[in-house]
Amino acid sequence: MKGEGRTYAPEETVETRLVRLPRWHEAVGTVQAKTDTRVEAQVTGRVLKVLVRPGDRVAKGDPLVELDSRALESRLERAxxxxxxxxxALGQARDGLASARATATKAESTYKRMRRLHEQKVVTAEEMEQAETAHAQARAALGQAGDGVTGAQARVAEASELVQQAEIDLGYATIRAQENGEVARREAEPGDLAFPGKPLLVLQTGGSLRLEAMVREGLIARVRIGDTLPVIVSALEGEGDLRGMVEEIEPLADPVTRSFLVKVGLPPAPGLYPGMFGRLMVPVGETEAVLVPDRAVTRVGQLETVMIRTESGWRNAYVRTGERHGDDIEVLSGLSGGETLGVGGGRS
Structure with a gap:
């Protein structure tokens, strides 16, 4: 190459560096919510109102869905x-018990008095027998009255439980958020029939997201739970580069793709949502690379050049660059490391 740079005077000089850089395999995946909560009805009823839409933030206790409560209110009134x-009925049973107790007390007193008189030969055996019979009947009536009170108390307890259950069910007519979160999906509209087991909404309640990526079987040994790996989500503003921690590795490979599902926790990032495409960077070794400060590279259209100091002076050299690494850029061809480059300045 012609050396035209003998009179070139740089503003500063920098050194190229030969370093070892990690090589990466890109495992593609999808951003998912760590915790999805399905919102379901606890009772059967028609959906009256859906108060939220996807993307809405909700706090614990916020109303989400209202059901038609007329049937529940009617059941509560009947209860x-x-x-x-x-x-x-319990009050009447208690009154009957009090009356039976008084009768039994009187019959017992009469029976005792008649027994003393019979022993003294004052009353006949027939009169004594009548008193004894009255006493036995009074005791039996007292027992029946006691059983009546017990039965009435049981019916009151049962009715109280029905009232309590009806009140609880009526409370379920307004479905509320159990945790803070964000509405991910809305699966019900007014007029739909809601019943236990049918999802009405899906809330993202974990407060964080993770990337679920498939890592091929030949590389899974390079991934360990607790590792912090780069994650690239291109849809994010800027570079979209994140650092995520490996939280879970499913122990069984997919028999079709021969890949393992790896779940990587992601830090909060503006604009990061479930369903986005992402790439998990899996280390596969190291390679030698030449790094130079990006400011030392001059670009004109598709051409990239640097100014190299040689024994005979400065000369222009064509280079081909690759990935950026902070303020440095990788040079794929044109430099071998250890060269001195000029930055800025001009010819005199």
Whole structure:
């Protein structure tokens, strides 16, 4: 190459460096929520209102869905009426028990008095037998009255449970968020029938995301739980480069792709959402590379050049660059490392 740079005077000089850089394999994957919570109804009813849409942030306790509560309100009213009836019956049973207890007390007193008189030969055996019979009947009536109170108490307890359950079910007519989160999907609309087991909404409640990537079987040994690896999400503003920690490696490979599912926790990042495409960078070894400060490379169209100091002076040299590494850039051809380059300046 012609040396035209003998009168070139750089503003500064920099050294090229021959270093060892890691080589990476890109395992493609998808950004997923760490925790998805399905919101379901606890009771059966028609959806009256859906109060949120995908992307809405919700706090614990916020109302999400309202169901038609008229049937639940009617059931609660019937349960309360049954409780009131059971309470009235219990009051009557207690009154009957008090009356039976008084009768039994009087019959017992009469029986004891007649027994003393019979021993004294004052009353006949027939009169004594009548008193004994009355006493036995009074005791039996007292036992029946006690059983009546016990049964009435059981019916009150049962009615109370029905009221409590009806009140709980009525509370379920308004479905609320159990945790802070973000609405990921809306799967119900007003008029739909809601019932236990049918999802109405999906909330992302984990507060963080992760990349789920498939790593081929030949490289899985290079990935360990706890490793921190680069993750590239191109859709993010800027470079989209993140650092994620390997949280989980599924122990069984997919029999079709011969790959393992690796789950990498991601740090919070503006614009990062579930469903985005991402790439997990898996280390596969090292390679030698020449690094130079990016400012030492001059670009004119597709051509890239540097100014190299030689024994006979400065000369222009064509180079081909690769990936950036901070303020440096990798030179794929044209330099071998250890050269002195000029930055800035001009010819005099």
């Amino acid at each position: 309360r009426q049954a409780l009131a009836s059971a309470g009235s």
